[in-house]
Amino acid sequence: LIEPRRAPLAMLGLGGSVATPADGITAEVVVVGDERQLDALGDAVRDKIVLFNNPMPPYDTIRGSSYGETVRFRHGGARLAADKGAVACLIRSVTARSLRSAHTGAMSYGNGNRRIPAAALSIEDAEMIARLAARGKRVVVNLRMEARDEGMVSSANVVAELRGREKPDEIVVIGGHLDSWDVGHGAHDDGAGCVMSMEAVNILRKLRLIPRRTIRVVLFTNEENGLNGAKQYVEDHAHEMGRHVAAIEADSGGFRPTGFSFECEDRTKAAAGERQLRAIAQLMSELGPMRIRSGGSGADVGRMRSKGVFLMGLEVDGSTYFDYHHSHGDTLDKVDPRELTDATAAMAVMAYVIADMPERLGER
Template structure:
């Protein structure tokens, strides 16, 4: 039977806060509690995040940087924020890479005897194509270090198959994803250095299914570019099993992906001017681009519509922010982060004062709280005094952590980078796959997340840091 704490976490959290920090409730004025309640009520009664996401995913779909769909998303975001009656909505030009997947990829295990076994595969973002069918033997490794220690004759002319899974014992799945991601990002160049013809990478997922997970990879300068593909977790298990029985089997890969010249795109920005301190800026955002295989719902359509909703909630509740609040739909987070870099560059050139930057890029699941990235421990302490206002809504975790990729370039300009944190247990089951679709998003969870973000922006705008 669950303990009292596990069955009633909100009551336990409130009790813990009252026992350990009895003055927190006194420090938070009653008006703040009431105003935050208004924000949540507005979100749950009249929230627009879910319907906005329905349009973004259903009418536009996957939005890889440089694609026509990405431009459609730019146009839609601008019009949608203009309808909110903000003080300003504008575009910020960004030059982005233009990689295209081409025809659906094909992968097949071929033994000396018997019928070939089809394996679900997809090209990793940025990979070169195979120029027809590419067939070679396979060598399986668990890490980049294991590959580096192998004699070259065991690797030359083969596919290197990186089959290290995400660590299922980590409670925070993002940690497992980051730890296993080196083989996806660097595997192709590591394989090419040893004379391999290509890289096959186990999908970064804790699920066992037939969805291959794409994601960005990078080629090192002055190293041959070889094709890099992700195998579904079921496919990777099958290949590993068959390799144990037949070391001489071959794998046949066919990919038509290619990189085209860079193209012009945009960050989309909407803002409400601060009533008292307009020169101090709070940025909240998500990335408008997504991979092309699904609809980009959780990654990161949810973050975009929640960021727009922050502005709508402030206006709808009449809570005029004292500091300027911007919602930024960043372009090109997935394969370059050029939107985030450009935003930070222009902010620095204009001598803008960024108080804080918040990002939602972990899906639209149930809110848990916020991750705080800052060099000043006092900032963390100050923000943690607001926890009691969020505990009733299930989002009272204020912990030191990672802010986000898009806002990362603001690290030297903003006093704190804030990552909106939600339940991550299901996120990497669909991340970067054809399964990242609108039907995987729960309306209530999504709207609660936007309200949590708006509530924290309200407090930052009122009290500063």
């Protein structure tokens, strides 16, 4: 912050952003809440830094988080601002609570010709700038970022199997994603999901529970900024997509399990599968109430949607997930061992029963 007083701001560059010049960009800040407010400013945005100050509502036990509604400004705000002639874009971090921590994440320029630097501010700093602007103060910021694009590199998915005893060619996938943002440890996003998936199979092996079908653990690479691991998995296994009975993703943090969401393009299959899943959920009563609901699944397994695979996502108590998400705070000490254990148990039970049922999921 340069005007109306000098102060450092808590900031993280967004994934995919271009850099600023070496001495940064110094410009006046205009604050908007959404696209309509941006459009209303017209030419007043030109040569300014746009701050999208769009608050994320608190977590709701019924609705869950409002991530999908809020993250759009992180993803596309720079393109919107650039189209209006802005020189840089700032966004309010996508979180409902903060201890002055910035939260990064992927952004995209789309097909826009102008690429301007984009960064996330902590809630506290975004609010401070918004208050100053609301009082008619001229707010000037110097933004310095050293981002660079080092191009594509080779990576790999990690795949392991517990082979089925009767129908080994039929597959139930469970997994999470290996990559995380460079801040924090990626403990909740998505180290926890990877651990759950691996340990679920370890539990079954130790108990000598070999299901009828194969349970395949897939740890996807490059979820955060491209989904190339998931795309490659579907391409490499195109010949066996028809034998994928289900795919379950754990990418919501290592918290207390609350149920599973599911989706399937075949409505008849989805309805039959929902009845089966509700019966399976009763087997987990010791973990607490388990809700089965029609909804999303996961970004990685979602690449199998068009192939007709029955998709699922582990749901957890995500009331604190976005406190840490994509920030320096996503470290191992934030993971409760008991909650991680319970979530792993839920994954193990669901994967085993789906893999061991006489009939395929959704075909009763």
